[in-house]
Amino acid sequence: MTRIDDTFARLRAEKRKAFVAYMMGGDPDMATSLEIMKGLPGAGVDIIELGLPFTDPMADGPTIQLAGQRALDGGMTMAKVLEMVRAFREGDATTPIVLMGYYNPIYSRGVERFLKDATDAGIDGLIVVDLPPEEDSELCLPAQAAGMNFIRLATPTTDDKRLPAVLTNTSGFVYYVSITGITGSAAAQAGDVAPEVARIKAQTDLPVIVGFGINTPEQAQSIASVADGAVVGSAIVKQIGEGKPVAEVLAFVASLAEGAHKG
Amino acid sequence: MPDDLMNSYMTGPDETGRFGIFGGRFVSETLMPLILELEAQYEHAKTDPSFWAEMDDLWKNYVGRPSPLYFAERMTEELGGAKIYLKREELNHTGAHKINNVLGQILLARRMGKERIIAETGAGQHGVATATVCAKFGLKCIVYMGATDVERQAPNVFRMKLLGAEVIPVTSGRGTLKDAMNDALRDWVTNVRDTFYCIGTVAGPHPYPAMVRDFQAIIGKETRWQLEEQEGEGRLPDTIVAAVGGGSNAMGLFHPFLDDKSVNIIGVEAGGHGVDDRMEHCASLTGGRPGVLHGNRTYLLQDEDGQILEGHSISAGLDYPGIGPEHSWLHDIGRAKYVSITDTEALEAFQFCCRTEGIIPALESSHALAHVMKIAGDLPKEHIIVINLSGRGDKDIFTVAKHLNVEMKI
Numbered sequence: 061m062t063r064i065d066d067t068f069a070r071l072r073a074e075k076r077k078a079f080v081a082y083m084m085g086g087d088p089d090m091a092t093s094l095e096i097m098k099g100l101p102g103a104g105v106d107i108i109e110l111g112l113p114f115t116d117p118m119a120d121g122p123t124i125q126l127a128g129q130r131a132l133d134g135g136m137t138m139a140k141v142l143e144m145v146r147a148f149r150e151g152d153a154t155t156p157i158v159l160m161g162y163y164n165p166i167y168s169r170g171v172e173r174f175l176k177d178a179t180d181a182g183i184d185g186l187i188v189v190d191l192p193p194e195e196d197s198e199l200c201l202p203a204q205a206a207g208m209n210f211i212r213l214a215t216p217t218t219d220d221k222r223l224p225a226v227l228t229n230t231s232g233f234v235y236y237v238s239i240t241g242i243t244g245s246a247a248a249q250a251g252d253v254a255p256e257v258a259r260i261k262a263q264t265d266l267p268v269i270v271g272f273g274i275n276t277p278e279q280a281q282s283i284a285s286v287a288d289g290a291v292v293g294s295a296i297v298k299q300i301g302e303g304k305p306v307a308e309v310l311a312f313v314a315s316l317a318e319g320a321h322k323g
Numbered sequence: 324m325p326d327d328l329m330n331s332y333m334t335g336p337d338e339t340g341r342f343g344i345f346g347g348r349f350v351s352e353t354l355m356p357l358i359l360e361l362e363a364q365y366e367h368a369k370t371d372p373s374f375w376a377e378m379d380d381l382w383k384n385y386v387g388r389p390s391p392l393y394f395a396e397r398m399t400e401e402l403g404g405a406k407i408y409l410k411r412e413e414l415n416h417t418g419a420h421k422i423n424n425v426l427g428q429i430l431l432a433r434r435m436g437k438e439r440i441i442a443e444t445g446a447g448q449h450g451v452a453t454a455t456v457c458a459k460f461g462l463k464c465i466v467y468m469g470a471t472d473v474e475r476q477a478p479n480v481f482r483m484k485l486l487g488a489e490v491i492p493v494t495s496g497r498g499t500l501k502d503a504m505n506d507a508l509r510d511w512v513t514n515v516r517d518t519f520y521c522i523g524t525v526a527g528p529h530p531y532p533a534m535v536r537d538f539q540a541i542i543g544k545e546t547r548w549q550l551e552e553q554e555g556e557g558r559l560p561d562t563i564v565a566a567v568g569g570g571s572n573a574m575g576l577f578h579p580f581l582d583d584k585s586v587n588i589i590g591v592e593a594g595g596h597g598v599d600d601r602m603e604h605c606a607s608l609t610g611g612r613p614g615v616l617h618g619n620r621t622y623l624l625q626d627e628d629g630q631i632l633e634g635h636s637i638s639a640g641l642d643y644p645g646i647g648p649e650h651s652w653l654h655d656i657g658r659a660k661y662v663s664i665t666d667t668e669a670l671e672a673f674q675f676c677c678r679t680e681g682i683i684p685a686l687e688s689s690h691a692l693a694h695v696m697k698i699a700g701d702l703p704k705e706h707i708i709v710i711n712l713s714g715r716g717d718k719d720i721f722t723v724a725k726h727l728n729v730e731m732k733i
Contacts, residue, residue, distance in 0.1 A: 113630075114629075114630065115496065115630045115631045116496070116501065116505050116616060116617075116631050117505075118351070118505050118508045118509060118512075118617070119351045119353075119509075119512065121509075122495070125495055132630060137628045138628055138629070139628075162615075163349060163615045164614045164615045164616060164623075164625070164629045164631070165628060165629035165630065166629070167614060167615050167620075167629065168614060168625065168627075168628065168629025169628075169629065189351050190349040190350060190351060190615065190618070191349065192348060192349075192350060192351070192352050192355045193355075194339065194347075194348050194355065195347060195348065195349060212352070213351065213352045213353075214352065215351075215352045215353040216353075217352075217353050217354075217355075217356045217357065217515055217516075218352060218355075218356065219356060222355075222356055226352065237352070237353065240353050240512060240513060240514075240515050240516070241353075241512060241513040242509050242512060242513060245513070
């Protein structure tokens with residue numbers, strides 16, 4: 061059982077939907093970023109998705125691209141992201157942290173070394189956008205062996221024939237990408253998402269969380285109502301990018317969490 | 324497996340799209356079903372005589388193939404050693420080798436029923452080729468081009484627009500080829516159902532590196548019979564040389580000769596201001612290390628944390644921090660040798676070719692010429708070198724003028 065599994069067990073018992081918040085590690089700087097991260101559980105965030113900055117984020121829209129660029133310009137590195145996680149863990153032993161990013165920084169560090177460092181720091185799961193099931197031997201299988209969850213993206217183009225392959229080595233939860241597109245795109249519609257979530261749930265017992273195109277508390281509520289929870293990323297990152305004070309960012313996050321929890 | 328097949332360098336990639344450890348399919352799940360469909364379509368087309376009949380017809384009547392294999396007599400005399408032939412890919416319609424591959428991919432797109440074509444371009448040659456073939460077949464064409472390149476390759480931007488393409492300047496990152504490829508991938512993931520991504524080089528997720536190579540291999544196949552025609556039956560080149568950015572013109576020349584052990588194969592990377600730790604070059608093999616970007620594992624220019632570096636080259640077409648995965652493999656196993664040439668050396672070769680042969684070469688191809696200028700004099704007269712003259716240099720005259728401190732008024 062990982063922290064992620066524990067969290068979903070608790071949410072199920074409480075009959076509540078999950079709220080997952082994404083933030084870019086080190087945006088706009090490491091101190092501010094850590095302060096925001098520490099405030100997330102108090103704002104109602106059940107799972108933290110922490111972005112690992114990368115120069116070439118091919119699945120991300122401008123909002124998250126710019127956040128990554130700000131972090132890198134500020135000197136953010138993999139080592140500093142891990143340092144942030146360790147600092148967070150000093151005051152929070154239960155909130156799951158999922159590291160989300162692209163494969164090259166991980167490959168560059170070396171998979172074995174990365175998994176050891178990430179596990180030691182207190183990371184619970186990984187979402188690596190450019191590793192489809194066809195490349196499972198690269199990181200997915202070693203990560204599972206190291207006791208870490210490997211969370212896979214399922215998308216509108218993942219048809220029934222392909223879905224079993226996507227679900228096979230997935231653990232923790234399934235992240236359903238509500239649209240074909242990049243992060244921060246047009247709003248997802250609950251009516252379109254509901255049958256897709258049902259289609260995935262027919263083939264797995266894992267919780268299904270929906271992300272991409274969710275920007276407001278109302279959307280978070282309506283999407284969460286047809287799934288096991290909702291993810292918001294770009295809308296939060298946008299506020300950080302606009303230089304909003306930490307308290308204001310966290311108040312916005314709390315409104316999203318409230319929406320998702322009502323779903 | 325018979326011994327000669329086991330020793331073949333031409334059987335790759337394997338079923339996972341790998342050449343040794345290089346290649347693969349490192350893309351997001353949204354694209355994966357489409358990539359598998361593309362692979363299936365290509366595997367089918369590859370063995371379909373009607374597909375190749377259509378290609379042959381277009382190559383001959385639309386592109387003007389075969390491109391000549393030309394004995395560069397004065398260049399040979401001036402360098403005073405090896406006998407130099409130029410494979411005249413610059414004489415193709417649109418002025419470069421790029422159209423060989425574009426035709427193949429657009430025929431595939433038509434078979435798959437895709438009506439919206441996207442492409443990335445650096446120097447603009449691949450963009451022009453894609454816009455050209457889309458115009459011919461009445462397909463919608465969108466070309467992503469780094470804002471920096473839009474500026475330094477203005478004539479090609481205008482050409483693409485004349486041909487009916489929409490050119491989207493890419494401002495993310497530093498606005499060069501790498502960033503154009505990122506934005507093309509973002510477009511593809513958004514419009515995956517009706518869009519075909521026409522990649523311009525032997526990189527990207529499997530099956531692109533193999534597919535683009537197969538379409539470009541016409542260069543090497545023609546070279547083989549053309550040289551026999553001029554030098555006698557069975558005569559192979561002793562050395563073949565091509566410039567390498569992503570590496571499609573080089574792979575096209577090299578691949579048909581991989582199993583001819585007597586043929587020396589040399590790829591020439593862009594050394595920019597020199598291959599050292601300032602990283603002001605685009606020599607992925609001589610100055611980078613393996614990593615994963617744009618769908619494949621290959622040698623990349625990157626920092627110690629795995630962040631991708633921009634590099635630099637005088638030539639927009641070589642300004643890319645990666646290289647096709649098959650080149651990475653050929654480099655590691657030692658079947659091909661990779662060297663680098665600086666901006667200054669390429670500029671000298673550019674002028675040398677103009678002066679001795681009356682041919683204005685692309686700055687990309689000038690890198691290959693520059694390396695031959697270094698080695699030809701020390702080789703015996705019976706040693707035959709074939710250089711892939713991959714593109715013509717009209718597009719580069721403004722850049723060259725600037726570097727030669729000549730002010731051009733238009």
